[in-house]
Amino acid sequence: MTTVYGPVTDWATDFDHGDPEYNKNIHQIWETLKASGCPIAHTERYGGTWLPLTHEMVHEIAYDTDHFTSRNVVVGQLKPSQVEGAIPAPIGGAPPITSDPPFHAGARRLLLPAFSPKKIDPLRSKMEKMCNDLIDKMGDREHVDAALEYSQHIPVLIIAEMLGLPLEDADKFRGWVNLVLGNIGDERNEDRMAQFMEFDAYLHKHIADHVENPRDDLISFLLDSEMDGHKLLPEHVQGTVLLILIAGIDTTWSGIGSSLWHLATNAVDRRRLVENPEMIPQAVEEFLRAYAPVTMARLVREDVEFHGVQMKEEDWVLLPFPAANRDEAQFENADTVDIDREENRHAAFGLGIHRCIGSNLARLELNVAVETFLKRFPDFELNGSEEVTWSTGQVRGPRTLPFRVLSRS
Numbered sequence: 398m399t400t401v402y403g404p405v406t407d408w409a410t411d412f413d414h415g416d417p418e419y420n421k422n423i424h425q426i427w428e429t430l431k432a433s434g435c436p437i438a439h440t441e442r443y444g445g446t447w448l449p450l451t452h453e454m455v456h457e458i459a460y461d462t463d464h465f466t467s468r469n470v471v472v473g474q475l476k477p478s479q480v481e482g483a484i485p486a487p488i489g490g491a492p493p494i495t496s497d498p499p500f501h502a503g504a505r506r507l508l509l510p511a512f513s514p515k516k517i518d519p520l521r522s523k524m525e526k527m528c529n530d531l532i533d534k535m536g537d538r539e540h541v542d543a544a545l546e547y548s549q550h551i552p553v554l555i556i557a558e559m560l561g562l563p564l565e566d567a568d569k570f571r572g573w574v575n576l577v578l579g580n581i582g583d584e585r586n587e588d589r590m591a592q593f594m595e596f597d598a599y600l601h602k603h604i605a606d607h608v609e610n611p612r613d614d615l616i617s618f619l620l621d622s623e624m625d626g627h628k629l630l631p632e633h634v635q636g637t638v639l640l641i642l643i644a645g646i647d648t649t650w651s652g653i654g655s656s657l658w659h660l661a662t663n664a665v666d667r668r669r670l671v672e673n674p675e676m677i678p679q680a681v682e683e684f685l686r687a688y689a690p691v692t693m694a695r696l697v698r699e700d701v702e703f704h705g706v707q708m709k710e711e712d713w714v715l716l717p718f719p720a721a722n723r724d725e726a727q728f729e730n731a732d733t734v735d736i737d738r739e740e741n742r743h744a745a746f747g748l749g750i751h752r753c754i755g756s757n758l759a760r761l762e763l764n765v766a767v768e769t770f771l772k773r774f775p776d777f778e779l780n781g782s783e784e785v786t787w788s789t790g791q792v793r794g795p796r797t798l799p800f801r802v803l804s805r806s
């Protein structure tokens with residue numbers, strides 16, 4: 398699968414983050430782009446898209462909500478004004494990530510208690526059981542797939558349970574996540590539109606059921622929430638449920654997968670973490686920095702000059718937090734994955750007003766997933782005869798991870 402524009406032949410003049418080669422070779426591609434003498438690349442694809450590569454620029458754009466709007470944060474061929482039936486500002490399709498100030502602050506604030514450490518920490522034992530059950534299911538096979546059989550399941554099950562959606566629909570959720578984040582630039586495809594309508598109807602049905610039968614879960618929490626003394630509009634509730642489902646799945650699954658990929662390809666780090674599990678939280682922060690999964694986007698509000706380039710109204714600007722994390726000006730030996738790194742103020746969870754709300758949950762899932770995998774499989778490596786495949790689009794992570802288990806406990 399490639400983008401509607403076809404494969405990239407020159408990354409410096411015609412890059413496309415939706416080309417399958419982008420995520421696969423991301424670090425070499427950034428090097429090529431930087432070496433071409435331009436820390437902010439441009440492509441005509443998607444009606445004009447910019448890719449700033451330094452921490453300074455990513456930071457500046459993330460904080461500048463006057464010039465850069467979040468009306469849509471996933472690059473596509475269509476701009477929000479061209480999407481039929483799109484929910485208009487200030488709510489947007491997935492509040493608070495698609496909302497700008499001043500509406501954004503209230504839409505964000507109401508979610509914070511649901512993701513506080515007090516709410517999230519008690520989920521640890523449930524996650525440990527889930528991870529152990531997934532490993533039990535692998536039996537005593539020598540060859541396992543740590544993405545298909547492990548990392549992709551953990552966040553889906555947790556988030557479905559938190560929202561109050563049926564766990565047996567996990568496959569559907571993964572399909573819809575891929576629909577939103579995977580096939581970039583494909584919005585006019587009829588099959589894709591039909592799937593979107595199915596997703597919309599599914600959420601509508603389950604929210605309506607929660608209206609009739611309130612329970613102790615996130616959907617009922619949202620239905621009960623107020624902003625400025627009023628209950629949330631139905632499109633606000635549905636957009637936030639959609640956001641939590643999408644944001645909570647692909648991101649963490651990718652983070653777990655990249656961490657395990659690192660451990661499969663770095664025997665020294667693997668051994669050190671097996672022998673010193675107390676080092677895992679610090680190592681996880683380094684995996685988040687070095688393999689940050691999430692790049693979000695902004696739209697230029699009106700024509701503006703930015704670091705010497707002329708951006709036009711409604712141009713897309715990618716915010717590659719992963720590239721900001723590999724900037725030498727911000728991190729010493731930025732391209733070295735160093736699990737002893739102590740000073741690590743990485744941008745994997747974003748910068749500015751939209752910084753990730755789910756970071757407590759994501760960190761817990763990552764820590765438990767890595768800890769349990771290493772406990773049960775103290776030694777493993779890539780199964781060289783099969784290829785590791787990577788996601789396409791704005792969330793980067795391995796989609797298949799063929800491993801050979803060398804020892805188990």
Ligand code: HEM
Binds near residue numbers: 640642755
């Ligand atoms: C490793 C896992 C994760 C990573 C790397 C990550 C990364 C990010 C990033 C970079 C942003 C900023 C987006 C922007 O500036 O436009 C963000 C926002 C957000 N994330 Fe996460 N995320 C992760 C997991 C989660 C989880 C588990 C949830 C919840 C279930 C979640 C919910 C959200 C929400 C609601 C926002 C929007 C916040 C706002 O607009 O104020 N994320 N995330």
